[in-house]
Amino acid sequence: MADTQLTKKYFASDAEVKWCPGCGDFAIMNAVRSGMVAAGKPRDEVAIVSGIGCSSRFPYYMETYGFHTIHGRAAAVASGLKVANTDLDVWVISGDGDSTAIGGNHFIHAIRRNLDLNYVMINNKIYGLTKGQYSPTSEVGQYSKTSPYGVLDYPMDPLKVAVSLGGTFVARGIDKNMKLNEEVCVRGALHKGFSMMEIYANCVIYNEGAHDKLTNKEEGANFHIILRDGEKMIFGVNSQYCLVQDGFGVKAVKVENANQADILVHDEKDAEMAAILSGMRPDNGLPIALGVIYADDRKKTYDDMVYEQIDAVKQKRGRTMDQIMQEGHTWTV
């Protein structure tokens, strides 16, 4: 398949897309298609695995191999699929409930193993398909059908979890920023190892405006920062804020009050800093980090190691099946 034929349209199936009009998932699907184009595999060598939820309908809309599995288990199914055939470009599409609640265990262990998977977690901070219950990423106080008086649980930050587990690619996008999402998905697709991509999405029906604080034109830019490797961490509607060191953490200060040399420069390979950046929240006076927070492909992938080990054992022991069966105490009658 010549590369010229790999277009976003080439990856689109003809199934009717059944997300609600205005759903953030449309934009994310577009970005994922860009990622697939960048990865350069023909569509019959691409597999998408999803769990259950609105986002998990994703595979049906893609002209690739697709496996719509069961709630929370996409990471585990995809792990088996990838190990079984490492030539495939495997994407997992999941949501905040699917990944961090029912599927939390598989999610964390897939990151820990560093399988070469592209993991897109669409985070709308609500259960949409079951019609509006709070999720582990919902904010304290958020109203939903199961929290009519406000959510009591403290939210989980999936990217902070990913960094703490040694995730090798950690990035965040947001549905309204199409260009950024494409960048994130393309980088994630090209990364060798587990690519954790959290993309904030708006649920127009059950959590409308969940991310307005970040996306509103007037002051949204004051509450998020778009990270770029090697660039100074400056943000704000008028680029008026920057991040500087504050003890073992960081703080946001006005650029005019900062010493230019003190403004932190983003280094994608700095795991310590990634731990801080991934957990920044406006309620702590820090901007939400968008873009690639951490990327380092020096760690071997689990799937590669599986076959390296098989080759090593073949070299060392190299038994045939007959030999194995005839091992131990044998006797002839």
Next chain:
Amino acid sequence: MAENAKLTSAEQIVVKFTGDSGDGMQLIGNQLTALAALDGNDVNSLPDYPSEIRAPAGTIAGVSGFQMCLGDHKIYTAGDAPDVLVGFNPAAVKHSAKFVKAGGMIITNSDSFTEKALEKIGYSGNPLEDGTLSGYDVKAIPMTTLVREALAEMEMPIAAKDRCKNFFTMGVLCWLFNKNKQLVLDFIQQKFGPKATKPLLKVAQANTLAFKAGLNYGETTIMFQERYDLGAAQIEKGLYRNITGNDAAALAIAAAGEKAGLQPFIGSYPITPATDLLHYASEFKDVDLVTMQMEDEIAGICTAVGASCAGNLAFTTTSGPGLALKTEAAGLALMLEVPLVIVNVQRGGPSTGLPTKTEQSDLLQSMYGRNGDSYMPIIAANNPADCFDATFQAAKIALKYRTPVIVLTDGYIGQGSCPWKVPKMDELEDLKPYVNFWIPEAHKGEEYVSYKRDPETLARDWAIPGTKGCQHRIGSLEKDETGAVSHDPLVHQQMTEFRKAKVDNLAQVLPEVEVNGKKSNKILVISWGGTFGAVKGAVDRLIADGKPVSGINLRWVWPFPPNLGEIISRFDKVLVPELNMGQLSLMLRAKFLVDVQSLSKVQGDPFREFEVIDKVNEMLGE
């Protein structure tokens, strides 16, 4: 003196070893099993250990056991009451003496009967002296003293010397059962000898000395009046190996992958008593077996489903509580219609239950333990060696019908061992014809349709990722023939019927059940899985006694074999002994509307032949 001990020929001998868990009961048991098998006997064995790894030493709770039956004929179980008990300490003797045959032999280490040890188990006197064990032929041997004497010249810690008492005991037993001592000496050399490191060479030397001391003790003391000689059993010619059910299943997984030309894959999570299977299979990297130890049972089966979707021959291994956790994903495999083999080594339930004890109480879970109408074939292994064939057959059916298949074994056959005639890979059935991936080259001018079915098997056309031009979507939702999601009521009706018919159809190609005994009779005893041995042994004995009894064994527990209903109709009464509260009985009653009688036992212990015989006699009014 040696000449005083009479050599009596015996047909079978049941031996039970008991001691502290961690004292090597399983090891010595397995050694005697191997020795007997190497010497031509047929053998069947059953380990019996507590779930605590090291329960307090010298207590009843800490007693670990191993029972075996060796004979000059086909042996189906580890035997009923032991003829010989080897109890290594007072707790072990107290725990197990009651199981021994009246007048049977109890061999024990008299050095272990200290005041302190006796106090621990609530004895005020010494049972070796106060007549407590008067009904038995007690051989109190000062093993610790004798072993230390035999190893006086060896420079090694006392504790290490004391560990050699197992081989001393082997020496006594080798003499008592008239076994070929060279086999044990070779074994010690093989295990601790040539390839071993220096400290192990010392162990080999010490164990050899202890073993010889045991042999000499048997020969030169007047303690034993009789010794036993077992002839060789009539066994099919071939290369044999003693094997546990778990090891046999592990081998079958790798072998099935190779015969199918697919990479074998196990996604699993450790759970007693299935863990040994995963241990052994994890060593087979050189024959391309991929094992993934996952974060939980659910991930275990889900990775297997994923691997199957990619075209590996996928397995997951577990025990009862694990099967409960795998339920939803097993349904996913069924809905995706991809091959998958679930090996379930049953244990006592419900919940955590009796982790180390055997039971057959997952049959209904295997049958009905999923949401929706979700039938899958169930095959049950009869004995340890049969776990190989059962698992291999399961793989074949999974491939041929594109379905998950459950293999039921249990703690008894998973951990028990018996001789296994090692097959040659060339002799095993070629599974490649059942793989039959859909590839465009073989279907010129056709479009791939993911749920188009083979008219005979109803297996769907299966194209794996990477197949040129066949990209498609499948999932857990109901779908039509094209794989497109469908909520059409009639589509769901039809697809549900297809999924059921696929499993029902399998019955037509299953081998007919063979009746042991007359084809029409008063009582039919039905065994399945681990009850095979006890029922076979019991029915053979009843038939020999002229009783109007026949037996059959169900290898495929679902679907039922085609002639089962017809066979049942030819008997007045039907008895099903099961290690559960009557689960197969329930299925048989539902299917054939017959008044099946259930002989139920849930004591963590397999059936003894006499229990089946007593029940049959009761039904015969005798």
